[in-house]
Amino acid sequence: MFDLTITGGTVVDGTGADRYRADIGISGGRITEIRRRGGDDPGLTEVPAAQTIDATGRFVTPGFVDVHTHFDGQVSWDDTLEPSSLHGVTTVVSGNCGVGFAPVRPGSEQWLIELMEGVEDIPGSALAEGIDWQWESFPQYLDAIEKRHLAVDYGTQIAHGAVRGYAMGERGANNEEATAEDIAVMSRIVQEAIEAGALGFSTSRTEAHRAMDGQAVPGTYAAEAELFGLGAAMAAGGQAVFEVAPQGTAGESPEQACMHEMDWMARLSAEIDRPVSFTLIEAAHAPDLWRRQLDRAGKAHDDGIALYAQFAARPFGMLFGFPGYHAFTHRPSYRALAARHQGAELVARLADPAVKAAILADQDLPPQPVPLFDSLFAMIQHSVDRIYAIGDPPDYEPTPDRTIAAIAARRGEDPLATMYDMMLESDGGAMLMLPFFNYAAGDHSSIYEMMTHPAAVSGLSDAGAHCGLICDASYPTFLLTHWARDRHRGPKFSLEYVVRKQTMDTATLFGLSDRGVIALGKKADLNVVDMTALTLGVPRMVHDLPAGGRRLVQGASGYDATVVSGVVTRRHGADTGDRPGRLIRGVR
Structure with a gap:
């Protein structure tokens, strides 16, 4: 007897392979049977199951894996992790852009809040009221999150800003150059975090990322000795990703700065033999720079170096x-x-x-x-x-x-x-x-090229952040509706390709080999989607964060069901109340 069967659906398995009609049997949170259907074959419809979803006329996809979110604080008070869970996302990765809440020295909590508020536009009052601060070290942060029962799985990275502030105090916060002793202290913190299960290390190099007091994120001007030292510590801790919001060296032109960044990121990835992932956008003031960055990443791939760009699936700006x-x-x-x-x-x-x-x-x-x-x-x-x-x-x-x-x-x-x-x-x-970005030509031509590049993965949703400006947690639904169905101003992609870009590809980047595809033995994270009815809602402002904080949300209709670890978490857009989501710890 299965715990759950999904019958009659058309499977888009996440690998990019052609769709096929099949029934799926789930037991113990895993996919235990996939029976292809043809002709009058009854499939699994006659096999006993505790629960059955009739997916006739629907597509069945893996759950979506969003690798660029900022739920670092929200995870401690919100077990739904909306708005991501509204859009078929079953796994989120947080701790991006060099900002996070661990490690934290007692008494410096407000500094980390103001850093996050300034960089990611998350109301500080909401963070102050919502976070319970049951930790000091990063492993203690993971232990606190592990106690939470969530609607989606949650993984996170250790952030450079928090590490610098913890290890160097005011000198770190003020972006003073790290000494060899400072780098050794930070390296021990980073390696300990990866060994405890952090999925990666993140740093921000862009001067647009600033705390509420106007200070650049700690680590913005870090020298190569610091970056390479922390990268080596990360690699020593386990199979993790080094994530960068790049900018460059002060005094350089934008083009020189970005290509300088590409150079050291490629050398770092080769040296530590771990993926380095960087954010990629098209800027009007340098309209061809993104293409040069992608070409450099492609050259790295040709040389066996895992350098990946994270692209945004639609124009990146503000509402x-x-x-x-x-x-x-x-x-x-x-x-x-x-x-x-x-x-x-x-x-x-x-x-x-x-x-x-x-x-x-x-x-x-x-x-x-x-x-x-x-x-x-x-x-x-x-x-x-x-x-x-x-x-x-x-x-x-x-x-x-x-x-x-x-x-x-x-x-x-x-x-x-x-x-x-x-x-x-x-x-x-x-x-x-x-x-602001990705719309220099007044259409999606640059994004289309990014999506076709083998060194590019879907990212930059910033789910949980930019609460008053951006509502891009809906990227997964947008990819399905716009890029696989509705686009009329240029070429589209197959549904198979679009699903792969946000399932197998994103899961693989972070070494999450147990999910992202529909295959025997894989984690039963799935979506049942009515592609004919799938629709994005209009963004709207709500005040449902702690302390009445505001945020933009954007709903969707057309998801018949979302399944996490074999448990149905959403039916026809409504939260079921089940919380199978857990903390993900990386491979040590």
């Missing part, structure tokens, strides 16, 4: 509207209203023509030097030719006629007035899209 950041946050008239009214009452006031006229006529208050997000209003005001109406259902490859500037021209009005009115739509909850 904004009245519920979050927007162009009018520094107008005195708006601030006075927002201080007195909230929710529907605030929207009603904003819809008053006299109020609109007053806000549009106001002069902006000056931004503060920190935090970084305080100056976004000015960027938005000067980007009307790059801001798009996202639509319902959302369109992440909009044409130029959908920019605010184009719509305003057709209406014969000021673009900021048009922007104001469009943000008032959907009862004041409408969001507009400003793509």
